[in-house]
Amino acid sequence: MSYLPHTKGDIAAMLETIGVGSVENLFEDVPETHRFPDLDLPAGLSQMEAARMMERIADRNAPASKMPTFLGAGAYNHFVPAVVNHVILRGEFMSSYTPYQPEVSQGTLQAIYEYQSMIAALTGMEVANASHYDGATSLAEAVNMAESITRGRRKKIVLSPAIHPQYRAVVRTYTQGMGLTVTGDETGHTDDRASLIAQIDDDTAMVAVAYPNFFGQIESPADVIAAAQRAGAVACVVTEPVSLGLLKPPGWMGADIVVGEGQGLGISLSYGGPYLGFFATREKHVRKLAGRLVGETVDVNGDPGYVLTLATREQHIRREKATSNICTNQGLMALAASVYLSVMGKHGLRRVAELCYHKAHYAADQIDGLAGFSVDRSQPFFNEFAVTLPRPAAEVNTHLADRGIIGGYDLSQDYPERENQMLIAVTEVNTRQEIDDLVSALSEVSA
C-alpha cells in the first residue's frame, strides 16, 4: 500500500512486543457478529492509476476558469497570484494542526495575527477572528453572537432580503432550535431600507444588511446601522472583500459586526469550498466572539510571540456554555487570503476592485443597449448587476453555453417574481473581447 510503511517483519516484531498473536487479536472488544464486515468497495489502485482516473473525472467538468464566465452570486473567478498556492503548499503550514502548542506554531499564529489585522483594516473594524467556515456560517455566528450580546433577552433577527439567499437559509438552519424568529426577508424581495427599518423593534437582537448586496448594488448601510443601534440591536453588515479595495468599509459606517465570504481573496472556486468566512467586530464585543483569536504576548525571556487567546470562550473548555461549537477556523484559507492581500497590497487590491468596477459597467452599458434587455440601475453597483432578459435565464444560459460562454446566475431560482432575470458578474479576468462576445451572443437571443 502506498502510504503504509510496515514490513511483515515489523508487524511480527511489534505483535511480539504487544504480546498478542495476530493483528486480528487486537479487535476482540468489537462484537464478533459485526467484526470485519465485507465491504462493497473496489480494490486499491496504484497512485499512477488513481491519478489517471481522477483526471478523467475532472475532464467531465467544464470549469469556469477555462471559459469566459460571468457567473458570480457569491463566488468569483478572480486572478490568483502563483505565490498564494506556493505558500499554502508548504508542509509546515499545510500539515500542521490548530496551534495549541504555541512554541512550535509561531508561523501559523503570526500568519493568523496578520490576517486578523488585514481583515480589520479592510473592513474598517477593530478586531477580526481567525475565520469561520464561509460567508454564510459567519452570518449565522453573528446571530449567535448578537443573541449573546443582548443576553438572550431579544428574540428577533431581521435579515434584508438582498442578503445571499443561501446565507439566509443557513441562518435558519442554525437557529431552528434556538427559539428565535428570523424575519425581514419574507415579504418583498428588494433592498427596501424603509420596510427593513420598520421591522426593527425592542425585541430585535440583530439586523443584517448586505453591502454590496446579492444583486451587486452598493447602497450605504449607515441608515440601517443607525436604526438598529437606536433600538438597542446589533448591526451586522454582510460585505464582499474585493469591493472593499474601492469602497468605504462598513466599519467606517458604524457596524457592530462585519462578515463575508473571503473566497475572492486568492481562493480557488473549487465548486463551493473550502472557502473563508471572515468575521470582524468591535473590541467591546470580543468576549462574545466565537472562534479562534490570536493575540500578541511575550515569552518568559520577554521576546514577542503569539498565542491563541480567550480560549475559555470556546467549546473545549466552556462545553455547553460556549457561544458556538466551532472548533476550527479555515486556517489554510486564511493564510491564502493573507498572502493574497500582502502581494496585492494597498495599491493592487484597489486596482483589482477598479478593474472589476469598470469592466462591469462597460458590460452593463452594452447589455442595456440591446433590444429586450434592461439593466437594473436603481442603485449604483460594484461588479455585478441584475438584467431583465427577453426570455427565461435558463434558456439564455443554454444559448450562451453553446457559444462557449458561462452566463450569469438565474435569479428566479431564489426570487420567483424575478423570472427572466439574470445576475451578471464581471471581474478583472474578463477581457473586453469576452464582454463583447457575451453581448454579441445575448443579442442573438434578443431577436
Add this chain to the structure above:
Amino acid sequence: MTEPLIYELGSPGRRGIAMPDPDVPLADLPADLVRDDLDLPQVSELDVVRHYTHLSHLNFGIDNNFYPLGSCTMKYNPKLNEDIARLPGFAGLHPAQPAAMTQGALEVVHTVQEWLAELAGFEAVSLQPAAGAQGEFAGILMIRKYHHDRGDTKRTKVLIPDSAHGTNPATVVMAGLDVVELPSDERGNVDLDALREACDDTVAGLMITNPNTLGLFEEHIVEVVELIHGCGGLVYGDGANFNALLGIVRPGDLGFDVMHYNLHKTFSTPHGGGGPGAGAVGVSERLVPYLPGPMAAIVDEDDDGRPIYGLHTPEKTIGRMKAFQGNFGMHVRALAYMLVYGREGLRQVSEMAVLNANYLMARLRDTYHVAFDRICMHEFVIEGKVEGSDVRALDISKRLIDFGFHPPTNYFPLIVHEALMIEPTETESRETLDAFADVMIQIAHEAVEQPELLHNAPHTAPVARLDEVRAARNLMLCCRPIPAPEVYVQPQASAT
C-alpha cells in the same frame, strides 16, 4: 528567532503584483462611497515569499516529524491528493454552474457519499457539513427534527458521557436541547447503571464516541444502543475516531442512527493549521429525509446507460449547513485517498493504526501509568507524571519539542489527571515509534534527575513558554491602529 510583521516590511508605494490597465472605458466612481485609504502592506512579491517562508520555519507539521496528537489523527497527507485537487477541472469549477457542466464533480461527490455510507454501514451520507463540529450539529438537528415531526416534543435531553469532547455539549445547546452527563465506569466504558437510570421518554438521544476519547472500544456498545433505542431515543456517533474502524466494524451495523466523519482525520485531507475540515454526516434509513442538502444524486442515465448526476435536497431536510455544496476540494482529496487504498487497504489502515498505538503503549507501559490499561484502539492515554518528580504533563510535552517531536494532546480527556493522549496513526514506521518511545523514557529519567530541564522546556523552539495571562488580560488582536475618528462616521445619535 522572530520574523517582523508583514506590515513592518516593504516601503510606501512598493507593489507586489502588477495588474493590467483597464481595456474598457472608465466609468464614474460613486464618489461618496469610495474609500480614501486602504491600510494593507506595501511589499514586493519576493518580500512576501521570504516572509512566509520564514514563518513556515517557525512551524511544525506532519511533514517535519512525528505528530502524535491524540484525537486529531495526524496521518500523512498524500501529495497526490493536493495535485489532484488543483486540476483545473476541479479547482476552477464554479459552484453555481449547471449540472451539465459539472458531471465530474457530481460524480466525485456521489461516489464519496456512497463509499462513506458503505464504510460505516449507513443508508445515506451528505457531504454538506464544512467540519466535524458542523457534522455533529447537523446530526443533532436531525434527531431533534425527527422527534418533532412525530409530535414527540418532550424529548429534550441528550445524554453525553463525561469523557466526551467539549463540542458535544456545545452542539446540543446550539440545537436548543439539554445536556445530561453520564459517568464512566472503572474500565473506561459508559456506566450502564447510570445510563439505565437516565433512559426515559424525555431522551432525544445519546452522543457517543466509539472508540471513546480514551482510545477504548465500548465493551457494552450493543447494550448501550439497545437501551437508548428501547426508550425511543436515537444514537449519535461522534466519528472523530473512525480511523480505528475502517473495515473493522460498521457503526450502522451496531445500530447507530447518525455519525459524522472527519475527512481531515480519517481520510487524510490536510489540517492546514486549523482547517479547512470536512465533516460528512451519515444516517440510518429513518433519518435519510432529514439530511442537509444539496446532495449529489443520480437523476437519469444517458444512452449508454451511464449515470447522469444532479443535485438533490431531501424532502424534510434540516436545511443547508453552508453556502453551496460543502468543502468540495476535500471531497476530491478523500476520493483520491480511498481510491489508492481500496477495500483491503482501508482495513489495513485501521489495523496498522491500532497496531501502532498498542505497540507504543507497550513500549511506554513500564515508564508511565496507562490510564485504562487494556488493549487500546488507535490511541491511548497515559498520565503525564513521573514517580519521584514534580513534573506535569505540560512539562513532558514541552520537553518533547526539544527532541523534535510534536507533543501529544494535553489535559484531555478531562477525566484523566494530567492526561497525555497519544495517537501515532498508521503512516508512522516502527523506527519512528521507537525513537519517540526512547525519548519518552529518557524524559522520565530527566524528570527525576534534572526536573528543571522539563520545567523550562522547550529550549530549542523559536520562542520559550509564552505568557498566556498577559495575552488574555491585555488583548492585542490587531497590529494596526483602529480607524481614526475623522473617517469614522458616527451613526446618527439617538434622540437622547
Add this chain to the structure above:
Amino acid sequence: MAYNVPDDLRYAESDEWIKVEGDEATVGITDYAQDHLSDVVYVELPDVGATFAKGESFGVVESVKAAADLNIPVGGEVIAINEALEDEPEKVNEAPYEAWMIRIKLNDASELDALMDAEAYTTYSNDRDD
C-alpha cells in the same frame, strides 16, 4: 492549603461570599475560588437594575484555563457593579474579599440563613481539596 475565610461574611457552595449591610449586600468570589481558577483575566458583570433569583448566574469569571459562572448567593436587584474589575481583573486574585463584583438590594433576608458561615465554609473547602 489554608485559605483566607473572613469571619464576617457568609458563603455559598458555589464559592461566592456575601457581605450584608442592612438590606444591601456586596458579592464576590472566595480565596478558594480564585486559587482554583488561577490568573483571572476577565470578569463579566450584569447591568445595574438586573434582578436575579437565589442561585442564578449573574456573570462569568474567566481565567486562562477556565470560565466559571458567578451565582448569586441570595436573590436581589443589582444596584452597583465594580467597574474597576474591567481594567484590573487581577484584583480578584490579589484581594478576593476587596474585589467585590456586585452590590445588591436583598429580596428576602431569610435566604441568608441557608448560607455557610466561615467555619462551615473552611471545612467545605478543605474537604474538596482532599
